[in-house]
Amino acid sequence: MPAEPPVLEPQFATAEQQRSASVLGMWVFLATEVLLFGGIITAFLATRVFYPHEFERAAGRLNVLIGGINTVVLLASGLGMALAVHAAQKGQRWATLTWLGLTALLGLGFLGLKGYEYFADWRDGLVPRTDGFDPGDVTPGRLTLFMLFYFVLTGLHAVHLSVGLGLVSWLAVRVMRGELPRAGATVAEVVGLYWHFVDVVWIILLPVLYLSGHHEAADLHF
Amino acid sequence: MSTDLEVFPPLRPAPPSEPQAAPPLPGAAVAPSYLTEPHGWASWLFTTDHKRIAILYMVTVTLFFFVGGAAATVIRLNLIAPQGSLVSAELYNKLFTAHGIVMVWFFLIPVIPTVLGNFVLPMMIGAKDLAFPRLNLLSWYVFTAGAVITLTAVLFGGVDSGWTFYPPFSTRSSYTYVVPAAVGIIVTGFSTIMTGLNFVITVHTLRAPGMTWGRLPIFVWSNYATSLIMLLATPVLAAVLALIAVERLAGIGIFDPSLGGDPILFQHLFWFYSHPAVYIMILPGMGVVTELVTCFSRKTLFGYKFVAAASICIAGFGFLVWGHHMFVAGQSLLASIAFSALSYLVAIPSAIKVFNWTATMFRGSIAFEAPMLYAVGFILLFTIGGMSGLFLAALAVDQHVHDTYFIIAHFHFIMVGGMVSAYFGGLHYWWPKMTGRLYSRPWSRLAALLIFAGFFLTFLPQFVLGYLGMPRRYHHYPPEFQVLNVLSSAGASILAVGYVLPFFYLFHSLRWGKPAGPNPWQATGLEWQTASPPPKHNFEQTPVITRGPYEYATGGTDHAR
Incomplete structure (x- = not known):
């Protein structure tokens, strides 16, 4: 790979054509991502219709405190990314790098908290056993099914966030090489679109998974 | 064999070519063809030239076509005798699964977009x-990696759930390799998405000056719809x-009813993909046939706007009909009625295409070159396949023929009679462009006729078998079905010869074929305005487009009639 990619690749006639292809490409890619998450969320919601009682019970045991804090952290990272894209388009190298750094830091913080939450789920007996749940009229197998969807959906989201962190680092390297405002700004725009999409997925997962159950004040702990 | 290599007879002259794309003046430097420059294995394996990537795909999917075909051969041989003449029931289950998986994901879905689409x-x-x-x-690379993973799992381990992976077949049977096969298919899916993304963005952003949406060839419209x-x-x-x-890994029941899951949920999600995937397989074929019919009838396409819009309509309707695979699976009657009605709607854009191809051929000066033979075969076989699909969309008839050989015949008429014919037609049409060589005219026409005859003999008896009640995917059957099964297997042997023949004369043409020249068919498409084989960046200069794609009649005598 060359040290610095060419400004205009041979298949394009103008820089504007190249920029619009990149941005449209990311939008179309995000459409496929909507269908990917959409398929699994549909399966989850259909199963929730079959077993509303058990799923509500299980949702109530998720750690809504960590989930809530993580929501704030991720939304803040989205602000950082928006400011980074704005700075990149203005060609402000150091401002771009600063905001990208903040974005990545908050993204890492989200993943750290998420990892701790998985640990807490295990510690509190939600997975792989179900003895952490109140014994009662619920069927353990259906609680486990909820937890499976919880791990698949949040796990897939975490994978996407990790990819996003990789993209932010790659973008930062290109900004440091001095590719602003032209090629770098397009890359910033594309990476920004992806990052905001991952934010939006979380905004949907939070109510669907965490807020769809009844939480006691005593459960708000780390 | 050199006597077979006749020059194609002159067709009615095409209108003068685009002035911008005129051949270079004598003595001017001619760009080397994409085949020769640069040299070496590495230059092919790391190429980013769409034409070379098309050739890479062609080699790969041809290989998979023969793998899937080998499985089909064993299946048909086994069905010669009622008790199963060749393999055990267990191996039979693995064979039809392998045949379905390989043909659907590693041949039918990629073949026209990645080979012909990538190239032209x-x-x-x-x-x-x-x-x-x-x-x-x-x-x-992703496609090949996914295919290797799945093929390894399917051929050396064995999956016996059928290509549809219905639970609980796929979740409970413990000795099969469902997980690696599924992983390979998911990986292959990424490559499908990459191709679709590339096509959509290319059509949106890279059209040459003057190439408006109303001037796109129908092949481009079809591939655009397919990409969506x-x-x-x-x-x-x-x-x-x-x-x-x-x-399977966690042992928790999402789909397996004995673990609290819902198998119908799987079918909904699976067919939400797999029904539209049927249109991924047929739409590009329709695009190819449109190009062939106009070229070899020497006529403008009848109803261009309708044919283009029909592609998009089929893509759209395709997302709304998945429930017609589940009429007997326990879906609600209301849902079944809705899906049945929506399925009938798909017939409208499909019929628009068939009628417009026919109207294009009407009073044309038709030249029955090999590509046109495939195109005519496509129209006939697709129409039979499509009409039998309407039987299946009817709730009452589906109760009777669901999961029988009737449905096998139905989708093979569309997938093999339609799509494979279209691919062969397109391959024969663009082969001179890809390689710069002409292939044997009599041999190519013989192969097309053999494929057509073999196909009919293979799959027509299966409609009868299904109507009489022979279920699909069975290793053995009652003796009264033997005559029809033997007919079908005999047809398959003719079909096999027809599919192997092009392998020989196309390879022969690479070395001994006559040079094709830029435009051996005197076609109007832009791809014929450059050298055969084309230079790396396709055109010496970016062409400027001033008219529609199928103006065969312009300046001709058609209007004087």
């Missing part, structure tokens, strides 16, 4: 390449196969 789509719109050439190359389906359907397949894999 950028040229048809006057572009130098696809919008993301490195992504295009990556898609080939690839983008929106494939992720759901990834989701549902991932859930199957997770279910």
Whole structure:
């Protein structure tokens, strides 16, 4: 790979054509991502219709405190990314790098908290056993099914966030090489679109998974 | 054999070519063809040229076509005798699963977009390449990697759930390799998405000056519509196969009823992908046939706007009919009625295409070259396949023929009679462009006729078998079905000869074929305005387009009639 990619690749006639292809490409890619998450969320919601009682019970045991804090952290990272894209388009190298750094830091913080939450789920007996749940009229197998969807959906989201962190680092390297405002700004725009999409997925997962159950004040702990 | 290599008889002269794309003056430097420059294995394996990537794909999918065909051969041999003449029931289950998986995901879905589409789509719109050439190359590696994973699992381990992976077949049977097969298919799905993404962005951003949406060849429209389906359907397949894999690994029932899951949920998600995927397989074929019919009838396409819009309509309706696979699966009657009605709607854009092809041929000066024979075969076989699909969309008839050989015959008429014919037609049409050589005219026409005859003999008896009640996927059958099964197997042997023949004369043409020249068919498409084989960036200069794609009659005598 060359040290610095060419400004205009041979298949394009103008820089504007190249920029619009990149941005449209990311939008179309995000459409496929909507269908990917959409398929699994549909399966989850259909199963929730079959077993509303058990799923509500299980949702109530998720750690809504960590989930809530993580929501704030991720939304803040989205602000950082928006400011980074704005700075990149203005060609402000150091401002771009600063905001990208903040974005990545908050993204890492989200993943750290998420990892701790998985640990807490295990510690509190939600997975792989179900003895952490109140014994009662619920069927353990259906609680486990909820937890499976919880791990698949949040796990897939975490994978996407990790990819996003990789993209932010790659973008930062290109900004440091001095590719602003032209090629770098397009890359910033594309990476920004992806990052905001991952934010939006979380905004949907939070109510669907965490807020769809009844939480006691005593459960708000780390 | 050199006497077979006749020059194609002159067709009615085409209108003068675009002035911008005139051949270079004598003595001017001619750009080397994409085949010769640069040299070496590495230059092919790391190429970002869409034409070379098309050739890479062609080699790969041809290989898979013969793997899937070998499985079909064993299946047909086994069905010669009622008790099963060749393999055990267990191996038979693995064979029809392998045949379905290989043919659907590693041949039918990729073949026309990645081989013919990759090669000619950028040229048809006057572009130098696809919008993301490195992504295009990556898609080939990802495709090959996914295919190798799945093939290893399917051929050396064995999966016996059928290509549809219905639970609880796929979740409970413990000795099969469902998880690696599913992983390979998910990986292949990424390559499908890359190709679809590339096509959509290319058509949106890389059209040459003057190439308006109303001047796009129908092949481009078809591949555009196909790409939209690839983008929106494939992720759901990834989701549902991932859930199957997770279910098997974790032992928690998402789909398995004995563990509290819902098998119908799987079918909904699976067919939400797999029904649109049927249109991924047929739409590009319709695009190819449109190009062939206009070229070899020497006439403008009848109803261009309707044919173009029909592609998009089929793609759209395709997302709304998945429930017609589940009429007997316990879906609500209301849902079944709705899906049945919506399925009938698909017949409208499909019929628009068939009628417009026929109207295009009407009073044309038709030249029955090999590509046109495939195109005519396509129209006939697709019509039979499509009409039998309407039987299946009717709730009452489906109760009777569901999961019988009737449905096998139905989709083979569309997939093999339609799509494979279209691919062979397109391959014969663009082969001179790809290689710069002409192939044997009599041998190519013989192969087309053999395929057509063999196909009919193979699959027509299966309609009868299904109507009489022979279920699909059975290793043995009652003796009264033997005559029809033997007829079908005999047809398959003719079909096999027809499919192997092109292998020989096309290879022969590479070495001994006559040079094709830029435009051996005197076609009007932009891809024929450059050298055969084309130079790396397709055109010496970016063409400027001033008219529609099928103006065969312009300046001719058709209007004087």
